[in-house]
Amino acid sequence: GAGVSQSPRYKVAKRGQDVALRCDPISGHVSLFWYQQALGQGPEFLTYFQNEAQLDKSGLPSDRFFAERPEGSVSTLKIQRTQQEDSAVYLCASSFLSYEQFFGPGTRLTVL
Amino acid sequence: GESVGLHLPTLSVQEGDNSIINCAYSNSASDYFIWYKQESGKGPQFIIDIRSNMDKRQGQRVTVLLNKTVKHLSLQIAATQPGDSAVYFCAENTGTASKLTFGTGTRLQVTL
Numbered sequence: 001g002a003g004v005s006q007s008p009r010y011k012v013a014k015r016g017q018d019v020a021l022r023c024d025p026i027s028g029h030v031s032l033f034w035y036q037q038a039l040g041q042g043p044e045f046l047t048y049f050q051n052e053a054q055l056d057k058s059g060l061p062s063d064r065f066f067a068e069r070p071e072g073s074v075s076t077l078k079i080q081r082t083q084q085e086d087s088a089v090y091l092c093a094s095s096f097l098s099y100e101q102f103f104g105p106g107t108r109l110t111v112l
Numbered sequence: 113g114e115s116v117g118l119h120l121p122t123l124s125v126q127e128g129d130n131s132i133i134n135c136a137y138s139n140s141a142s143d144y145f146i147w148y149k150q151e152s153g154k155g156p157q158f159i160i161d162i163r164s165n166m167d168k169r170q171g172q173r174v175t176v177l178l179n180k181t182v183k184h185l186s187l188q189i190a191a192t193q194p195g196d197s198a199v200y201f202c203a204e205n206t207g208t209a210s211k212l213t214f215g216t217g218t219r220l221q222v223t224l
Binding site for chain 1: 144146
C-alpha cells in the first residue's frame with residue numbers, strides 16, 4: 001500500500017516568502033505529526049493532530065508556523081515570511097492509534 | 113542528493129562484522145523506544161522497537177537492548193551489510209499518541 005507522501009520534495013524560497021508544505025498520510029491513520037530536521041540533527045517535533053484536531057503545537061518555533069488538517073486526512077504546514085533559519089527538512093509522520101509512526105520522505109526547504 | 117548527518121558521530125565497520133550503536137535517552141517516564149534508519153534523501157525508517165517492560169528484543173539481524181537503570185539503549189546489527197550504511201536514530205515517547213523525541217544519531221559506514 002501507499003506510504004506517507006509529501007510535496008513538494010524540494011522548495012526554494014526567498015526570505016520573506018510564504019510557503020505551504022503538504023502531507024498525505026497513510027489512509028485511515030488517525031494521528032499525524034510534523035517534525036523539523038536541521039542538517040546533521042535528529043528530527044524535532046513541531047505539532048500533532050488527531051483527526052482534524054490539533055492537540056499539541058508546542059514545538060512550533062514561532063507564530064509564523066501554522067498547520068492544519070481540516071478534514072482529518074491531508075495536512076498542510078504553512079510558514080509565513082520565511083527566514084534563513086527555517087531552512088530544514090520537514091517530515092510528516094502518521095500512525096493509527098499506535099506507538100509506531102510511519103514517516104514520509106520529507107520536504108527540503110531552502111530559504112535564500 | 114542531500115546528506116543526513118554531516119556532523120554526526122560515525123561508526124565504521126567492515127562488511128560481515130557486527131555493529132553496536134548506542135544511545136542515551138533523557139526521560140525516565142518514556143515507555144516506548146524505537147530505532148530508526150535514515151538514508152540520504154529519505155525519511156526515517158522503522159527498524160525495531162521495545163517497550164519499557166522489556167530489556168531485550170530481537171528482530172531479523174537486529175537486537176535492541178534497554179537498560180532503564182542508566183537510561184541507555186543499544187542497537188546491535190549482526191553481519192553488517194553495505195545496505196546498512198545510513199544514519200541511525202533512537203527515539204523515545206511516552207504514549208500511543210505522543211511525540212517522538214529523537215537522539216542525536218550515529219552514522220554507520222560499512223566498508224568492504
